[in-house]
Amino acid sequence: MLNVDEIRKDFPILSREVNGKPLVYFDNAATAQTPKQVIDTIVDYYSNYNANIHRGVHTLSQEATDLYEQARYKIQAHFNAKFSHEIIYTSGTTHGINLVANGFSSLLKKGDDIIVSALEHHSNIVPWQMLCERTGANLKVIPMNAEGELVMAEYSNLLSKNTKLVFVNHISNALGTINPIEDIIAQAHNVGAAVLIDGAQSTPHVKPDVQKLDVDFYVASAHKMCGPTGVGMLYGKEEWLKKLPPYQGGGEMIAEVTFEKTTYADLPHKFEAGTPNIAGGIAFGAAIDYMNGIGFNNIADFENELLEYATNKLLDIEGLKIYGTSKHKTAVISFNLEGIHPYDVGTILDKLGIAVRTGHHCAQPIMDYYKIPGTVRASFAFYNTKAEIDTLVAGVKKAKIMLS
Structure with missing residues (x-):
């Protein structure tokens, strides 16, 4: 109680x-409020640890790196990912969706099908429309009924051997409907399609187990979970993250750079170009601790x-x-x-x-x-x-x- x-x-x-x-x-579906325990974590970082991570030999950099990576382990444990490198820091749910959509540009061809639901936020519609424009893939839509539920019989009819990717939200931001994602994932896998679940609205209310769900990609935002804005996470199965090309080029995501050729870093750094929201990542971990404490x-x-x-x-x-x-x-x-x-x-x-x-x-x-x-x-x-x-x-x- x-x-x-x-x-x-x-x-x-x-x-x-x-x-x-x-x-x-x-207005909690837009952003949750932030407890002082998380606010204090942000203040503590800037007061005592502020330094760039992963690159420095000096003490502040090493301490900041440790805190940032400890938060990644907290996120891994919370979502029950198999490996910590399956957790990619993002700027939020929208960033995670775009990262995956961009990666599938090299995996889709004309005539392939991708499926979205009628209950989606624009962030889980527009990136896929852009992907279809780039690749010639077809975008199909699972319809909804008057109660605000997906018509699952129609979903079954949409699936085929041409289906390559299915993406739906776990919970509708507009209506609060909890979608039957276990069934959606299982049916998609039966035809060999990958599944991305938009967890922006679910993660404040439930604790998804990505291994139990057997989901291929799951995205979330810290600010919906009592954390700061501007940080989130993409979970991806290791085999899928290895298939996808980097989303952005820059520092941190490389192994070696010459003017002739660049090789990319291992996961998760392959997808984490540039200086991240370090304080935000650490505070994301603190927010997860807070909510799990309740x-x-x-x-x-x-x-x-x-x-x-x-x-x-x-x-x-x-x-x-x-x-x-x-x-x-x-x-x-x-x-x-x-x-x-x-x-x-x-x-x-x-x-x-x-x-x-x-x-x-x-x-x-x-x-x-x-x-x-x-x-x-x-x-x-x-x-x-x-x-x-x-x-x-x-x-x-x-x-x-x-x-x-």
């Missing part, structure tokens, strides 16, 4: 006011309780419709008030100190499916409370009165 009052003390920002009201932060089972149980409470309270408001009603979903509620633009609702909620997200949430195909301009999205974390949900509900009721 979580002691939310004690947990909230770890997050300095939760004690501030917005527009003269106590902050109610329900416990992902505890987090999931409490957030499900918040989701159920908020869903019931919001549905009591006449004219309010929730989009994404799968039985398998996480702590995200996308909704609209009949006849009222979501932006207007979000603006009034902000005046009341309530932070929500409005718009298409970088998932415009979902909004096109529902024939709406966007939604109001309230997304919850383990440091939120039922009292804050009551504040949200009162705010939505006020917005309805003011805008009707």
Whole structure:
């Protein structure tokens, strides 16, 4: 059982006011807040260890390198990767997806198929469209239904011996739907296709085991997991990472350089050109420690309780419709008030100190499916409370009165 009052003390920002009201932060799907334990790690790095890594013989460089690589081991253990070199530091989920998409440019040919789902964030659509433009491959789409779930029978029909890569999110950022990725991965492997899972929205709520999933690539961002922005990770099976060419050229990713030929470093450095976000990588490890200290089972149980409470309270408001009603979903509620633009609702909620997200949430195909301009999205974390949900509900009721 979580002691939310004690947990909230770890997050300095939760004690501030917005527009003269106590902050109610329900935009966790965009970025989670950062506990002081992670903030302190960043301050400690710049105060005591700030140096470039992997290259220096001096003490600061060696200490910084040790901290950075220790964080990689923490990430490896958290996701249960077989080897630490299967964990590639990135600037975030989008970077990881683009790294893989770029690598597949040399592996695909005209007539090959790649499959995406209708529930994707733009970051898991656009890089693959660009890949198709470069290679002549075909992009196919797993459709969705009115509940916000993938139509798995159609997915089975899309798969063939021409399918080379499948990429879906673990959890929808716009609707909160938890996709059946175990089934998606198994079916793709049956036809010899590789699978990339976008874990940006899942990793704050669940603890993926990449070996148990047997997934080929898994990507995530630290800032969704109480860590800093500008850092994330790509997990890739060793055999796949060896097949893919480097994404960027520069220092650190080379073994030897002459003007005639360059040879590349071993994994993971082959994909980590240039000076990385050292403080961010170390803080990513600290964030994983923090969340594991709370416990992902505890987090999931409490957030499900918040989701159920908020869903019931919001549905009591006449004219309010929730989009994404799968039985398998996480702590995200996308909704609209009949006849009222979501932006207007979000603006009034902000005046009341309530932070929500409005718009298409970088998932415009979902909004096109529902024939709406966007939604109001309230997304919850383990440091939120039922009292804050009551504040949200009162705010939505006020917005309805003011805008009707």
